[in-house]
Amino acid sequence: VDDMNTLIHTLLYSNDIDLKGIVQTSSKLHYSGDDTTESLRWMGTDWMYEFLDAYAEVYDNLKIHDEDYPSPDDLRAITKVGNIKNVSDTSEETEGSELVKERILAEDDRPLYIEVGGGANTVARALMSIEEEYKNKSNWKDVQKKIYKKLILYIILDQDDSYKNYIQKSWPKLKVINDQSNFWHFAYAWKFHSDEVNSYLQGEWNRNNIQKDHGPLLAKYALMGDGKVVPGELEEEQRGSAAYLEKNPQYKKYDFISEGDSPSYFYLFHNGLQDRTQPTYGGWGGRFGLVNDNLYQNTVLDYNPYSKRFEAEYTLTRWFDDIQRDFAARADWGIADKFEDANHAPIAFVKEGLELKAKVGE
Numbered sequence: 593v594d595d596m597n598t599l600i601h602t603l604l605y606s607n608d609i610d611l612k613g614i615v616q617t618s619s620k621l622h623y624s625g626d627d628t629t630e631s632l633r634w635m636g637t638d639w640m641y642e643f644l645d646a647y648a649e650v651y652d653n654l655k656i657h658d659e660d661y662p663s664p665d666d667l668r669a670i671t672k673v674g675n676i677k678n679v680s681d682t683s684e685e686t687e688g689s690e691l692v693k694e695r696i697l698a699e700d701d702r703p704l705y706i707e708v709g710g711g712a713n714t715v716a717r718a719l720m721s722i723e724e725e726y727k728n729k730s731n732w733k734d735v736q737k738k739i740y741k742k743l744i745l746y747i748i749l750d751q752d753d754s755y756k757n758y759i760q761k762s763w764p765k766l767k768v769i770n771d772q773s774n775f776w777h778f779a780y781a782w783k784f785h786s787d788e789v790n791s792y793l794q795g796e797w798n799r800n801n802i803q804k805d806h807g808p809l810l811a812k813y814a815l816m817g818d819g820k821v822v823p824g825e826l827e828e829e830q831r832g833s834a835a836y837l838e839k840n841p842q843y844k845k846y847d848f849i850s851e852g853d854s855p856s857y858f859y860l861f862h863n864g865l866q867d868r869t870q871p872t873y874g875g876w877g878g879r880f881g882l883v884n885d886n887l888y889q890n891t892v893l894d895y896n897p898y899s900k901r902f903e904a905e906y907t908l909t910r911w912f913d914d915i916q917r918d919f920a921a922r923a924d925w926g927i928a929d930k931f932e933d934a935n936h937a938p939i940a941f942v943k944e945g946l947e948l949k950a951k952v953g954e
Contacts, residue, residue, distance in 0.1 A: 593814045593822050593831065594779060594850035595709060596639060600813050601854055603647050604922040606667070607660040609860055612695045612704070614671040615688035616640060618679060619711040619751035626677040635824040637673050644668055646809040650926035653807075657925040657934060674714030680752040682717040692718035696743060697735075703868075705744050705860060709853030711752030715745065716759050723762065740765045746856040746877070748775045767886040769871055771855060774878040774890050774908040778915075779852030783842055786898040789909045792916030795846035801920040803846070807927050817845040855908060858915065866946055876915055879907035 599614070616637055618624070625631035648664035655661050674688025675681045692715055695704060706715055726735045746769045750756060759766065777785065782793055791797070795816065803813050814820050820832035830836055831849050859877025860868060867875030871888045881891035893902035894910060903909075921935040928934035 593820075593825065593829075594852045596635075596643070596812070596822075597814055597849065597851045598709060598853045599640065599643055600809060601851060601919060602857055603643065603667075603809065604654075604919070604926070605857070605861070606662050607654070607658040608862060609857065610702075611662060611667070612670060613688075613691045614640065614667070615674045615691060615714055616672070616676060617674045617688065617708075617710040617712075617714040618676045618681060620679045621751065622710070623678050623681070624676045629678050631824070632679075633825055633829075635822055637676075640671055641668065643809065643812060644671060646807075646812055650807045650809050653926050653929055656929060656931055657936065675717050680711060680713050680754050680757070682713050682720060682754060682758070685717060685721055686714065688714045689717035689721065693721050696722065696739060701742065703744055704742050705746060707853070707856035708745055708747040708751075708755075709856055711754060712745070712747060712750070712759060713752050713754040716754035719759060719763060736763075736765075739763070740767075743767070744769065746859055747771065748853045748856055765886060769859070769877075769880055769888045771878060771880075772890055774905055775852045775855050777905045777909050778855055778912070779850040782848060782850075785905075785909055786896075788898040789912050792913055792920075793848035795844040797916075798848055799846035802923050805927070806923045809926060810923055814849055815845075816843045816847040816849055858911075864940065864946065874907050876911045877908070 622633045622635070623629070623631060624634045644664055644667055647667065651661065651664055670691065672686075672688040672691045674686050674692070675684070676686075677683070692706065696718060708715060722735065722739070726732045740763075744767045745759075747755060748771050750770070750772075782790060798815050803810055803815055803818070814822075814832055816831055817834060817837040818832050821830055822832070828836075837843055837845060855877040857877075859875065861876055863876065865873060865875035867873045867877065867879070871880040872882065872892065873879065874894070878890065879892050879894065880888035883889045883891060890904045890907075892907060893904055894906040895901075896903045896906040896910075899906075918937070921937070924934040
């Protein structure tokens, strides 16, 4: 369900990201199964397109607030099913892996970010297909060099073995931001924080500012105990049910559930923090330390004034208020049919530019 919430949240920011593909994949937690393997917690593939249909219903309103929102048909055209049959499955090329391959090889020199919110197997299959096609050709090194310059993977956990067993070994110079721990704090571990960073994850606020009366897309956004049942999910994980709330009294009705994969695209927001150019700066996707070569992980700490200690997770949790309030503004865009009836972020300019060089003491 947190992947579903992440997709809804992403669609409301599709005006700010040049979105090149939405690809469903598998992980150690979810796969469809095949003739030899039973499925695991599989929700099917229709839900992606149902969300896009709901997006289509609010599209005209969203365009009032920003003309850069992509059309529903454009989004449908880039929404594909990848390698979903089993955990770490790379056995065949799929529509999803072919789309990823096409985007990697496209004649476009801009950085291409692939946000891996499940297993990395569909990305691995795409890179395998590129390797199979070019490795024995004279231009193989040029192809590799182009990909190394262009491609950045932002991986949420390692949700299968395809990154470790293939990508890391066969593409060692690839730039990777690997969030191994911070994401949990915008996911199922959010209740472990101090109340000061959780103000906008609470039931009443979520219900009134995100889900209720905010159009058909956000009506699909899942909150604790809201009555939503997810087909294919384990009974004990049906967090929308009254039974779940009864067994887990630490949650209130309409509390936040999870968006564990959302930090991967929060990282791309143009909010002035410049962390896209340097992951060590920190931003809405967290802050990362360079571990070796081109690998960034959750190795840096920020001082949390509420817990009075340095924490890796505070590099992400410190932005929760901003993330949620901005989300609420976008939620209003889907229902406000006049620009002046909703909130919009100001645009700030710095005369000297965002990068200044100075000596110590200046």
